[in-house]
Amino acid sequence: MPIPFLASLYFNGYPPWMPEPYRLLKYATAFSAVTLTKWYSSGRHNPAERNMHGRVVLITGGTSGIGAVAAYELARRGAQVVLLTRTPPSDSYVVEYVEDLRARTGNHMVYAEQVDLADLHSVRRFATRWIDNAPPRRLDMIVLCAATMVPPGGRRVETAEGVEVTWMVNFLANFHLLGILSPAIRAQPFDRDVRIVVATCSSYISSPRLDDPLKGADWTPQKAYAQSKLALMVFAKAYQKHLDAYKRPDELPMNAKVVLVDPGYARTPGTRRWLTRGSLWGLLVYLIFYFFSWLLLKSPYMASQSLLYAMMDGSVVRRPGGRLIKECMDVDCARKDVDDEEVAKKLWESSDQLIERVEKQQALKRAKEKREEKRREEEAKRAAQVEEIDSLIGAIKKGKAKENQKKGAKKGKAAGNNAK
Structure with a gap:
């Protein structure tokens, strides 16, 4: 196959489906430049190895x-x-x-x-x-x-x-x-x-x-x-x-x-935040020109x-x-x-x-906050105790009021019987 193809190129020239040599060279040069740039910017691989078991x-x-x-x-x-x-x-x-x-x-x-x-x-x-x-x-x-x-x-x-x-x-x-x-x-x-x-x-x-x-x-x-x-x-x-x-x-x-x-410089979240300036518009620009980030980082x-x-x-x-x-x-x-x-x-x-x-400043601040929290807890506890006592007093008062009403009703009933 190669020999007839080369012979055809020699005697008949380039076939119509084959790109022109200049264009082919241009594409090959561009591809090679991108490949070499990517290879260079990616850096070296780690040549060392080590057993990390148990460390x-x-x-x-x-x-x-x-x-x-x-x-x-x-x-x-x-x-x-x-x-x-x-x-x-x-x-x-x-x-x-x-x-x-x-x-x-x-x-x-x-x-x-x-x-x-x-x-x-x-x-x-x-x-x-x-x-x-x-x-x-x-x-x-x-x-x-x-x-x-x-x-x-x-x-x-x-x-x-x-x-x-x-x-x-x-x-x-x-x-x-x-x-x-x-x-x-x-x-x-x-x-x-x-x-x-x-x-x-x-x-x-x-x-x-x-x-x-x-x-x-x-x-x-x-x-x-x-x-x-x-x-x-x-x-x-x-x-x-x-x-x-x-x-x-x-x-x-x-x-x-x-x-x-x-x-080195890499496509990490920190680098992306730096390049986009932390904005949505910057992120849009970053995505549009992502090829250059991929190529150089x-x-x-x-x-x-x-x-x-x-x-x-x-x-x-x-x-x-x-x-x-x-x-x-x-x-x-x-x-x-x-x-x-x-x-x-x-x-x-x-x-x-x-x-x-x-x-020292933060220790004093935490101590103050702890005291304030303790004071609030004590105040809440006292308020709960006062509320409990008030509810108990209220219950006692209601009980006495009911008892007095019953006594008054009995006295009124007894007075009515005497009147009869």
């Missing part, structure tokens, strides 16, 4: 986006996955999500615990409950995937505790969580591979300096998000040094490693490959912690202040002070 993993942001894929891959490999969710485990969505994850992976060791990263008290309540155990609970990995962002053009939003929400969720809650869980991490046996995987973003490169807090007109959603990611990276590096400085009772080296991961599965590499690669244990991984390989940080010890010290101290101040 205990705490993960934030495990119900959507990249975190959901990471949670699925961990559960599929047999890990005991504890999803730290904003809503309580009894919430219908969380119940359904956990059941679905168990069914898809065949792993029933998937649970949910409530940790609202916008509430320092919620973080403390979970972390203290986790470490309040003897002997210490097993903990193999902490994966911090949760993040939030205010859409472009949005206004500054504060949590109920008065902290800017981006700074709170992306940095301060993680700082608080790891700070309280430090005893549980340090208490793990030496032969246990303990990893703290921290998801970051390349937006930290454009962040303002950490010693220049955003206030007033300087605050924008972009700057707030970038600064929170820079602070998270500085803290992660400092936290590795904090773990390394600990002297184990058995005098063996510290076995916990902190790994920073930049998964990673899928959540491909974006999770660097996270999975950080969780499974064997070299993580053998090499120093605090490394940055992107596209399943080590890369250098683009800013020197990420490794600046003075910057890290100031950030650590200011964060501790902020948490202490906020928690």
Whole structure:
């Protein structure tokens, strides 16, 4: 078949059904360009593999986006996955999500615990409950995937505790969580591979300096998000040094490693909210030009490959912690202040002070609310007692009135008989 076809092309020229060579070349070039662009923007696959059976993993942001894929891959490999969710485990969505994850992976060791990263008290309540155990609970990995962002053009939003929400969720809650869980991490046996995987973003490169807090007109959603990611990276590096400085009772080296991961830009709910500016018109534009999002942004599965590499690669244990991984390989940080010890010290101290101040204020507020609730309960109890006494007095009065009526009727009847 090929030989007669080529001979026909040579002697008779192109058949009428065959496109012109120029047009064919044009289509082939366009198709190749799209294919290569998609291949390049999708990133690398995770080349590492690891048996996760029996390992205990705490993960934030495990119900959507990249975190959901990471949670699925961990559960599929047999890990005991504890999803730290904003809503309580009894919430219908969380119940359904956990059941679905168990069914898809065949792993029933998937649970949910409530940790609202916008509430320092919620973080403390979970972390203290986790470490309040003897002997210490097993903990193999902490994966911090949760993040939030205010859409472009949005206004500054504060949590109920008065902290800017981006700074709170992306940095301060993680700082608080790891700070309280430090005893549980340090208490793990030496032969246990303990990893703290921290998801970051390349937006930290454009962040303002950490010693220049955003206030007033300087605050924008972009700057707030970038600064929170820079602070998270500085803290992660400092936290590795904090773990390394600990002297184990058995005098063996510290076995916990902190790994920073930049998964890249992906088609996650957070990115979609950012691109659409949180509006319906923005969503319409996003859907119209969805091809470009598909072409240039990673899928959540491909974006999770660097996270999975950080969780499974064997070299993580053998090499120093605090490394940055992107596209399943080590890369250098683009800013020197990420490794600046003075910057890290100031950030650590200011964060501790902020948490202490906020928690004191909230403790006083909760105590006041508790007193008010107790006072209302006592008032309600007294009101119920007064109402009960009043009803009892009313019943007695009615009884006496009826008795007096009966006596009056008897006296009237007796008087009538005497008159007769």
